Amino acid sequence: MLAHRSVRHFRDRPRAPGTVDLLVAAAQSASTSSNLQVWSVVAVEEPARKARLAELAGQQGFIRAAPLQLVWLADLHRLAAVAETAGATAGGIDYLEAFIVGVVDAALAAQNALTAAESLGLGGVYVGAMRNHPEQVAAELALPPHVFAVFGMAIGWPDHAAGSDVKPRLPPQVVLHREQYVPPDQAAIAAYDATLRGFQREQKMGEIDWTRQCLARMKDTAALRGRDRMREALANLGFPLR
Numbered sequence: 001m002l003a004h005r006s007v008r009h010f011r012d013r014p015r016a017p018g019t020v021d022l023l024v025a026a027a028q029s030a031s032t033s034s035n036l037q038v039w040s041v042v043a044v045e046e047p048a049r050k051a052r053l054a055e056l057a058g059q060q061g062f063i064r065a066a067p068l069q070l071v072w073l074a075d076l077h078r079l080a081a082v083a084e085t086a087g088a089t090a091g092g093i094d095y096l097e098a099f100i101v102g103v104v105d106a107a108l109a110a111q112n113a114l115t116a117a118e119s120l121g122l123g124g125v126y127v128g129a130m131r132n133h134p135e136q137v138a139a140e141l142a143l144p145p146h147v148f149a150v151f152g153m154a155i156g157w158p159d160h161a162a163g164s165d166v167k168p169r170l171p172p173q174v175v176l177h178r179e180q181y182v183p184p185d186q187a188a189i190a191a192y193d194a195t196l197r198g199f200q201r202e203q204k205m206g207e208i209d210w211t212r213q214c215l216a217r218m219k220d221t222a223a224l225r226g227r228d229r230m231r232e233a234l235a236n237l238g239f240p241l242r
């Protein structure tokens with residue numbers, strides 16, 4: 001887990017048979033709120049569909065290049081269907097709480113799968129840009145109402161020639177609070193800015209402070225790159241978020 005790095009360059013080499021099933025077994029082994037298991041995953045391998053998803057997800061080339069795209073879903077449709085079959089009500093799924101449960105379940109499952117993939121020597125990267133056009137992604141994957149694609153995940157054999165190193169994180173004292181929350185240590189954050197610039201220099205990446213990167217990402221509505229309409233998109237997908 002400490003060797004994790006996102007992989008965006010892949011080698012053309014077939015996966016061992018059964019790999020997707022193994023990753024899903026790891027995903028299903030994750031904890032899940034009240035055993036509701038309100039998540040699903042769509043495994044996309046068809047090149048034309050991957051290309052369309054790449055278009056919808058910020059035209060990120062690695063989505064096309066990776067042999068496998070796993071799209072992780074908050075899936076409340078299954079509960080709605082179970083309730084319908086039982087002739088029962090499922091009003092609870094209309095609440096923001098149920099949506100959060102679905103997103104958390106999907107994230108826990110996905111991270112288990114990524115860790116499992118990395119343990120097999122595979123690599124991958126999450127694709128949050130799958131939320132840039134939620135309704136179109138839902139249409140592409142034939143998602144029923146009450147299902148939301150939380151993020152994608154490109155998976156394949158890493159091309160180590162193009163790979164980067166483990167990216168440094170914030171100093172632990174910034175994220176670990178003992179007993180009670182402590183305000184951010186600005187000196188530690190400034191030190192991290194310098195560490196990250198050093199890492200970017202080594203990796204021959206463009207240099208940008210963590211601070212400036214975060215500010216640019218959260219600056220205003222435009223910086224959300226279309227994701228400012230998430231509430232509206234979720235309503236269209238059957239999530240009233242009461």
Ligand SMILES: Cc1cc2nc3c(=O)[nH]c(=O)nc-3n(C[C@H](O)[C@H](O)[C@H](O)COP(=O)(O)O)c2cc1C
Binds near residue numbers: 125128
């Ligand atoms: C939910 C989520 C969404 C992400 N979306 C993208 C994405 O759309 N494109 C991308 O290149 N990286 C994406 N990433 C990868 C992050 O940029 C990466 O994890 C972070 O910079 C830390 O780098 P590392 O994973 O190599 O340690 C995403 C990561 C997460 C957890």
